[in-house]
């Protein structure tokens with residue numbers, strides 16, 4: 001059975017990993033063709049290694065890295081470091097790691113922020129599924145200004 005990895009953090013204030021797992025559980029073939037493998041790490045800087053382990057030790061075909069950078073300058077630096085680590089992990093492993101980060105400063109209202117997490121993480125879970133099983137779904141959205149967690153920007157005219 002194929003495996004899609006999901007990594008999230010204890011630092012996050014929303015259970016992002018469960019959002020991803022639940023979304024994947026609603027996709028065609030869940031439990032038959034593929035399953036989700038979940039890991040939780042302390043914070044965003046720990047995501048890259050966990051992603052690499054999921055690919056190399058747990059044979060995941062694609063991994064979703066969920067993280068919530070805080071709003072302080074130090075958090076933003078950590079987020080940049082974490083992103084670089086995730087980039088390195090996916091290039092070294094030769095498998096996609098989708099980064100589903102929701103930054104604290106994106107939305108001040110806690111209810112709307114939680115909904116933003118739900119939308120972004122859910123959309124990237126679907127993207128991970130499409131990368132594996134339905135690349136044509138990605139292809140038909142090429143250049144459409146698709147956004148995860150907010151309204152699509154749409155294509156430019158012309």
Ligand SMILES: Cc1nc2c(=O)[nH]c(=O)nc-2n(C[C@H](O)[C@H](O)[C@H](O)CO)c1C
Nearest residue numbers: 009011042043044045068069070075078
């Ligand atoms: C400053 C800081 N900010 C964040 C953050 O905004 N989001 C997050 O998920 N984790 C943060 N961490 C924790 C680090 O990512 C990491 O877990 C520790 O440095 C241990 O490796 C730290 C230390």
